Each structure stands twice: as structure tokens, then as C-alpha cells.
Amino acid sequence: MASSPPTSPTLNARSDDLRSMMFASSPVRPLAGTRRTRNEIDEDDDSALLNLSSRGFGANANDLAAVKAYATRKKLKVEHIADIDLFFSANTPQLHEGLLFVNQLLAVQKIDNVVTTQPLYLIVLKVNIDSIIYGALLSPSARRYKGDELYKTVLGLVLTRRFDIPNNIDNDAAMKRKVATVIKTLGTEARSQIKKDLAKGVHVKASKDNKDPKPTMDNAASHQPLVVLAENIARHCADGFQVTPEFCARVALMRRVYMKDNSDEFWNSLEDELNFIYATATAELDPVTRLKPTATEVAKRVTKTFRFILDKDRKTHGDPKDKANDALEAMSTQPAGVSGEGGGEDSAEA
Numbered sequence: 001m002a003s004s005p006p007t008s009p010t011l012n013a014r015s016d017d018l019r020s021m022m023f024a025s026s027p028v029r030p031l032a033g034t035r036r037t038r039n040e041i042d043e044d045d046d047s048a049l050l051n052l053s054s055r056g057f058g059a060n061a062n063d064l065a066a067v068k069a070y071a072t073r074k075k076l077k078v079e080h081i082a083d084i085d086l087f088f089s090a091n092t093p094q095l096h097e098g099l100l101f102v103n104q105l106l107a108v109q110k111i112d113n114v115v116t117t118q119p120l121y122l123i124v125l126k127v128n129i130d131s132i133i134y135g136a137l138l139s140p141s142a143r144r145y146k147g148d149e150l151y152k153t154v155l156g157l158v159l160t161r162r163f164d165i166p167n168n169i170d171n172d173a174a175m176k177r178k179v180a181t182v183i184k185t186l187g188t189e190a191r192s193q194i195k196k197d198l199a200k201g202v203h204v205k206a207s208k209d210n211k212d213p214k215p216t217m218d219n220a221a222s223h224q225p226l227v228v229l230a231e232n233i234a235r236h237c238a239d240g241f242q243v244t245p246e247f248c249a250r251v252a253l254m255r256r257v258y259m260k261d262n263s264d265e266f267w268n269s270l271e272d273e274l275n276f277i278y279a280t281a282t283a284e285l286d287p288v289t290r291l292k293p294t295a296t297e298v299a300k301r302v303t304k305t306f307r308f309i310l311d312k313d314r315k316t317h318g319d320p321k322d323k324a325n326d327a328l329e330a331m332s333t334q335p336a337g338v339s340g341e342g343g344g345e346d347s348a349e350a
Helices: 013-023 038-042 047-054 061-073 078-088 093-138 147-161 167-171 173-201 226-234 245-260 266-281 295-316 326-330
Strands: none
Touching: 061 078, 093 147, 093 173, 093 245, 147 173, 167 173, 173 226, 173 245, 226 245, 226 295, 245 266, 245 295, 266 295
């Protein structure tokens, strides 16, 4: 039998609770690794856990303010910053994950829009614009190689042919600026490439060690024959482009100017040379009568000038024994002059 706790008449009655606590049986601590019984689990109070989960994943005011400040610093849009409140107020795991999933779908949708809209017309434009640019630069009727006049000519052709450009481009300033940027960029690249081809036309062949050939401006016998140079430049033009005496005459003029000025001012110098040819061709026939030449007389003068330039190039550049220039004799005997006054649509189609 269990013994009763001793009593003492000297203990204060108000200390009975201490006496009961002092002689009460202490619970036995469960051994490590032992499992709790079902009764013990059923007796647990889950109210604290339920109250905790009901508060959700919401951040406190300081956390929310810090996140908003970071979003502002990263230049997040105002409407997106407002969504932060909704995200942090999610009071269930399902809602929290749902918001994350919606944002992921939104990101995928925006990426799809960028991929499917921008390249469709820009890539097609870049593929097709080269033929127009080179046609405008290499046309026998070209008079301008830089500036707004050339740009407007090419842009007009692009807008006319469309090349799968969106129909609302005429009313969309941003889209038109993109197209304009492509035209100007490709125009710069085309001019640079033509200059590189001209440089090869007056350089010796590459050395055996594959180093860049040194310029041989004074050794004309090592230069490319005119037909070879013209065919090399014509490779940039549209399929079906033919190397004609007119085209060779224009290439000969380019090489003539390049021999004098191969600096960054080359294209300006080429325009100056053309302006001189046309100004001379339209000069008065007689300083006394001050009669102006007719259009036919101007065309004859221009043709005569370009024939002189072509013949001089053939005699000056390349090995005289090279048979490449003989191809010119097999070409059409049409005048090597320039038809028209400017690089219009027909010239840009070359």
C-alpha cells in the first residue's frame, strides 16, 4: 500500500497546495525513440496550429515595405507594384501558389508575343532589303549614295512591296522607325562592303601565310581586271542581275575615285565626280550664243565620258594578257552611259 504523506500540525493550512505538489508523483519521461500513443495524439490541442495557418503567408509591414522599395528601385511598373499587396495577402498555400502560376503564364505569354511578332517582318525585311540597297547603290543611273534621297527611294520601295510588313505601318510611328533603322543600318553595311570589294580590286592576292594583302596602288598590273571586279561586286545584287557594259562603267568610275580617295569621304567624292560629269555635260554649247544642250546631247556627252572611263580602266588595271576583259567584247554593245537623272525605282531594282 502506498504510504500517505506525513502530516505536521505546524504547517500553515494555506500551504496545502505546496505540500500536495511536493509529494505528487512525477510523470515518467519517455525513452528516446519511443512513439506517442494514439490517445496522446488525440488529446493534443490543434487550435494553436489552426490559428497559425489561418494567418497565411502574409508578410509583416516592414517586409512588405522592403519588397515594394526593392521593386521601385528595379523600376517595376506601378500596376505590378500594386500586385505585391495581393501576393502577400494570400491566406492559403493554394492561393499563394495560384498567384505564382498566373504570373508564370503571363511571362510565357509576353515572351511568345515578342518572338512571334517582331521577327516576322523584320527578318523578312532584312533578307529582302539587301537587293534593293545594292541595286540603288550600283545602278548605272544612281546619283546619290548617302543621305535622305537614297533613304527615301529605298523606303518607298519597301513600303510598296511590303515584304510581309504589317499593314498598319503607315499609322504606326514606332514600327516605321524600326523599318527606317533597318534600312539605314543595311545601307551603311552595303557601302562598307562595296569599299572592301574595291580594295580587293587594287590589292595583290593574299600571301601564303594568309596575312592581309598589302595595297599595291602603284602596281596596276596586279589589280583585278574590270570584269572580275564587277562580277565580285555584283554578287550582292538580286538573283538574275546581269553584268553589263553600263554596270562595268559605273564600277570603273568607283575604282577611279577609290584610287584617288579611299578614305571615309569616298562616297562623297564619288558623288562629287558624278556631279562634275553631269555639270559638264549640261554646260552651254557656245559661250556666245549661250544655247543649252538638248537631252539627247547631254546623254551623248555622258555616254562618251563613261566609255572613256571604262576603256581607261581596262587598259590600266590588271595584266594585259589576262583574257577576263575580253568578256566585255562579248557583252551587248549598248552605250556605257547613264540613263536617267537619279536612282529611282527602276534603278533600285537592279
